Amino acid sequence: MKIIYNAILLDESMRTRGALVLDKKKIVRVLKGNFKTERAVLAAAEFACDKKNVNKIEFVNAEGLTLAPAFIDMHSHFRYPGQTEKEDLQSALNAAAAGGFGTLVLMPNTNPVVSSNELAIKIENEAASQKKSQVFQTVSITKDFDGATTSHIDYLEKKYVPVISEDGRDVENAAVMLEAMRLAAKKGIIVACHSEDCALAAQAKSYRKNALEIIARYNMSIQDLSQTLGKKNPKKIPPLAINEAKNNISIANSILELAEDIATERNIAIAKKANCRIHICHVSTKNSIDAIRRAKKNIAGEKSRFQITCEITPHHLGLVGTHGKEIFEFVNPPLRSEEDRAALIRALRDGTADVIATDHAPHTACDKAAGAPGFSGLETAYAFCHTVLVGQEKFSEQKLSQLMSANPARILGLKKGLLKEGYDADLVLLDPQEKWQVRSAEFFSKGKSTPLEGKILTGRVKKIFL
Numbered sequence: 001m002k003i004i005y006n007a008i009l010l011d012e013s014m015r016t017r018g019a020l021v022l023d024k025k026k027i028v029r030v031l032k033g034n035f036k037t038e039r040a041v042l043a044a045a046e047f048a049c050d051k052k053n054v055n056k057i058e059f060v061n062a063e064g065l066t067l068a069p070a071f072i073d074m075h076s077h078f079r080y081p082g083q084t085e086k087e088d089l090q091s092a093l094n095a096a097a098a099g100g101f102g103t104l105v106l107m108p109n110t111n112p113v114v115s116s117n118e119l120a121i122k123i124e125n126e127a128a129s130q131k132k133s134q135v136f137q138t139v140s141i142t143k144d145f146d147g148a149t150t151s152h153i154d155y156l157e158k159k160y161v162p163v164i165s166e167d168g169r170d171v172e173n174a175a176v177m178l179e180a181m182r183l184a185a186k187k188g189i190i191v192a193c194h195s196e197d198c199a200l201a202a203q204a205k206s207y208r209k210n211a212l213e214i215i216a217r218y219n220m221s222i223q224d225l226s227q228t229l230g231k232k233n234p235k236k237i238p239p240l241a242i243n244e245a246k247n248n249i250s251i252a253n254s255i256l257e258l259a260e261d262i263a264t265e266r267n268i269a270i271a272k273k274a275n276c277r278i279h280i281c282h283v284s285t286k287n288s289i290d291a292i293r294r295a296k297k298n299i300a301g302e303k304s305r306f307q308i309t310c311e312i313t314p315h316h317l318g319l320v321g322t323h324g325k326e327i328f329e330f331v332n333p334p335l336r337s338e339e340d341r342a343a344l345i346r347a348l349r350d351g352t353a354d355v356i357a358t359d360h361a362p363h364t365a366c367d368k369a370a371g372a373p374g375f376s377g378l379e380t381a382y383a384f385c386h387t388v389l390v391g392q393e394k395f396s397e398q399k400l401s402q403l404m405s406a407n408p409a410r411i412l413g414l415k416k417g418l419l420k421e422g423y424d425a426d427l428v429l430l431d432p433q434e435k436w437q438v439r440s441a442e443f444f445s446k447g448k449s450t451p452l453e454g455k456i457l458t459g460r461v462k463k464i465f466l
Contacts, residue, residue, distance in 0.1 A: 004427070004465070005041035007062035011069055011419045012402035020067065021045055022425040030419055062429060068401050069417045070102025070426035070464055071382065072408035074311055075167070075192070075281055075357035080123065082111025087362040087446050093132040094444035099378040100461040102133050102426030103416060107167040108140045115143045115152055120161050133466065136412070141166040141180045141191065148176055153183040162412055165192035167281060170263050172198040174270060181274035185305055190411070192279045193267040195288065196333070200259035207252035208330070211245040212371045221369035223449070226328035249327055253334040257285050260333055264288040268295045272306050279411065280310040282359050284333040286343035293352040309411050311357035312344050314381050318388040319451060329451040332373040345393055348403060355408045356385055362447020376447035380438055382430070384452060386459030390432070397432060427465040434460040
């Protein structure tokens, strides 16, 4: 038995001084009060606990810090198996623990692609053997990402594979997506949609390639440029070349905006037809979040298996990609306009957006220099969201806990994400006031690329209990 005392207890509906009594991996008692000593909390715990166990208690002094449910990430890339130069299970799980994540949903775009119940279970068991965060491994919507075969969905088990996804791309053929959603609906499996029209995405890629080629003429990479802008630019890339590269990236981003909006509407319509639960990944545009809002209003009060949830990433909440060095920070979907960012903030306020998910996407330095899209986000997610949402946008800490813990737990059907008796004792100790500077060289993740390098954030994960 363990008692964590002298804490501020925080979840979506509570922020109060208190202590938690933990036993057999569960929260067995929630004690409210200002317990600053072992003696004080023991006096309260003796009434709450079996007296036979009182002498076997391990006490943990939280020292006045915030004790909250561990975070749950509905969208993360561990690059395992087959891409261990980018990330492996150990580095990813260490990064997850450092970021306060107790549960993560992993994407299947690995080598080989995760397309079977057996491989998903194998990865989950390998992660479990490290006795760190729990992982759920998604399986691809089409077998091996072939865009056509869905028969493997028949063999999936929801308790091991609660989510399927084609992340990194969308399913191009609408008829194939319809069949996949129908099969998933029969099993109660969520279909996570990377909503992006494939033909438009291919067109946008050519403009990004143009930008990379322009920059390469001056012996620079896209990362070199993003890091030197606003500084003295020692390599003297001409402003005309910078503007030409920016123009190509802006065209690509505009095309990808349309690609997201079209595919979001399409996937919602298909899911409604299939009577399927869908989760829209990394929503980044005003039009897409408005489409999700309309869909939710239309099904409000209906008894239907068609349900829709969505996620927003920390980088889309806190960064704008239309000007400054951030335009050269490649990610899919791209960093958007201030209007889009404001729309995402509103969606979190009014409940249209359900969760914050990292889309942790580690890459090697060489891959990033060549324009690979994606950032490492597990170790900065809480601090960045706390800085932006609580510090700047005046969200409550309870609301942030809801978005990072309680809501994803509900979507996945887990007894986690709240400080309640009988819930899993996955907990994180936080210092919401600590200021610190992001230094990616100190990340546990192998992926060191982050647009937050050097930024001062407020709020830090101090310890995780699993």
